[in-house]
Amino acid sequence: MKATKFAAARRLSMKAALAASLAISLNAQADDYPSRPVNVIVPYSAGGSSDAVARLVGQKMGEVLKQPFIVENRAGAGATIGTAFAGRRGQEGYTLLLADNAQAVAPAMFSHLSYDAVGDFSMVGFVGDSRVMLFASKSSGIASLRDLLQKAKAQPGKLAIGTGQGSPSHLMTELFQARAGIKLQVVPYKGASAALADLMAGHIDLVLSNPASGASYSASGKISVLAQSGAKRDARYADVPTFAESGIANFEASYWFALLAPSDTPAPSLQKLKGALQATLQDASVRHKLDELGIDELDPRNAGGMEKIQAESALWKSVVATSGIVTN
Template identity: 35%
Template sequence: MRTFTLANLAVAASIAAVSSAATVAHAQSYPVKPIRIVVAYPPGGPNDLSARTVGQKLSEALGQPVIVENRAGAAGNIGSQYVAASAPDGYTLLNGASALTIAPALTKNLNYDVVKDFAPISLTTVSSFVLAAHPSVPVNSIKELIALAKSRPGQLNYASSGVGAPPHLAGELLKNMAKIDILHVPYKGVGQSITDLVGGQVDMMFTSPPNAIPHVKSGRLKALAVSTARRSPLLPDVPTIAESGLKGFEIGTWFGLLAPAGASADIVNRLNGAIVKIVNTADFRERLSSQGMDAMSSTPAEFSAHIKAELAKFSRLVQAARIRAE
């Protein structure tokens, strides 16, 4: 049996003290080199725009370059897996999106676990969807839409940017909560779906405010409602679906920074503190607003709880709608 003498304990205590001091020193000096924010989608989309806006401000706050790196593919799973497997030293972060919490419900055998393999830092951005309809659809509100759909089961349709995409799930949530039967028409991307909606080939769709607003202003589309709990600042006169009669309806897009699991609490808190300050600046809020997004921060614990709630919500919704990834 191994015995511990006072000398043994003194050595162990010295090692622990040195280790603790090194950890504190590392956290206090962090960052000492460039930080990468991985975007799991191609350049130019909302995730990429959000990451670059956050990255620029984070670089100014931390005094180190922040590089945005696009690692697209497999519906965001390649970039997410890359960050999950990276060193938890605070120098590789993921600009996570709501799609991160949809993937486990749609994809079997993911090579990462959204809860176990990431350390949430903070939400940075939220954005609503607009339920936009073609003018030929004889409704001007959610209540009228529900009444029309119930009188014509299976005859109305809605487009989306793809099977399993957040706008598709927004449509399924509407079907589920309103107990209506409307047909899903999936597209491979936003562009053609908007073109066909404006052309009257499809009846309606959930899409981002920047996609809808030009057509709403020109009268080629009408905005029935927005999908988040609060009205969009870009469409202040358009009600939410929840206030239009479907209490509890809430779905949208969010972005937030996550580190690989194992990142120290000191580093997570350092990054969180910087983001909270950034999000509260008028310049940051204005830049996001111009892109159709709202700035929002959170504590790491709040972000973690949000992720878990989203995972549960989308799991139930995907199962109820029997959605299968293409």
């Protein structure tokens, strides 16, 4: 009996010692983190808005945490290739994802994802968001959003709007049509740049995009900006009315950017990353460069976490269901 009690006590003692040793080891790892470079996966080719944001934010976070943040572009399949790679388990905080709206769109567009867009990731923080703008070709003769609504209702399906097939802008385009009560001819493109180039050439009539993508094209004088999202006009685009001002009160959309980590990232490391991102976004030079990209700061009290992505994904699933978009 005494031997049995002694053995049980010894096992408990060994378990306690093992737990203490593990805790010390984890604390030491947290103190050392990051002890080597951190990879930031961008699920798009180099040169786009996500790539620019990742490089800007990554450089400053590297300065804060004293280790380089290396941007790695892994494009393809509607951003799902890079996202799946970034979400792998066991990365210990050394692989992150610069996510955008595609994180919420993918579950609506792809029925057999190899990852859970919400469950496999933890939120480091939202970097910011930018307005959705409706651009029109000058050759279309469309003078305003109200003018567009009149023409579209008079001739359903005649006006052509370009969008990246299966992209966040594609689903925003479908949502815009539903909210406006109009039917447009949706022309698929590989991306926003190709659609905007054809818009400027007058091959299509409309494109929904972000300010940074459309700025250089609107400067040509061959396209105009009909409306911008948001509760009120952005001072940078003070002469552009909001969708609500032009008669579409319930079209709410934005292009957002967020830094995510795999869900098994150690909590102390995740907290370090959150602190570094907050410090980065408070840096005046970073804020200025984000402003130049048309990206606004998100109020951390209202930005939300992974639940925001989950709620947005539910919206896009309903849009796909009602619009008849073909999914993969």
